[in-house]
């Protein structure tokens with residue numbers, strides 16, 4: 128058997144595509160031809176070693192983190208497209224996003240403004256409202272467990 | 285129950301079936317992503333995304349066109365490509381070697397050495413090796429996942445073995 132042919136069969140062996148007769152041909156040839164033996168024996172040995180390489184263990188928190196992402200995806204998929212857009216912009220936290228939007232809307236169409244109804248002071252209550260809403264949002268954000276509503280961005284944590 | 289039957293059940297709204305598929309493949313997908321991206325955090329993220337994508341797109345899976353695992357591995361391959369693109373800091377070798385040491389209990393040092401050597405291979409040789417040798421894909425399945433010809437897969441596997449042999453010679 129010519130050595131080039133053997134190389135072709137070796138390729139089949141290494142890609143798990145060789146038949147039993149192919150394996151036998153290789154075995155016979157390698158017992159006779161020292162050049163091929165030197166070239167291919169280490170490869171065949173490695174090929175066997177590959178079968179005993181074990182898988183890496185998955186991280187301990189793998190399942191829990193996946194569960195959270197699945198939940199987040201479920202919530203996102205149930206949101207209307209408009210809210211999805213907000214999530215896209217604000218990223219991580221949906222309640223924070225909603226409160227901010229409501230806050231911004233309130234500060235523009237503020238009922239307090241029409242109560243005060245002093246044109247010159249228009250800018251000041253608006254500004255105060257935004258600030259107070261941000262503070263309230265921050266306090267609420269701090270005092271609850273937000274974990275289940277965190278929207279994961281794809282990032283390298 | 286086969287993967288394909290489970291996939292069918294997911295499309296019919298069976299959440300348990302999804303859980304079963306996830307349990308079956310999470311380790312394999314994580315390992316593939318890890319040996320592709322060479323970074324534990326990226327691999328975990330990629331694996332998670334794969335299952336989210338599977339859940340979302342399961343109705344697109346066509347039983348007549350091929351095995352579920354082939355479909356799963358092409359999703360994983362594409363997700364890993366995306367992940368790598370997104371992470372500019374990603375380096376092919378870097379200090380990763382220590383970090384992704386296999387912590388399974390081994391009887392054979394050979395296997396540890398071989399894996400370490402394999403992880404140093406350039407990606408185009410590493411992936412066909414990982415797929416065919418460690419995840420049991422046929423060269424045809426590997427070819428369709430990577431979008432190259434079957435002959436090409438075989439050539440790359442053979443070349444990978446040559447490089448690994450050289451690595452052992454030098455050592």
Ligand SMILES: [Zn+2]
Pocket residue numbers: 129130133156160161162163164
């Ligand atoms: Zn010969």
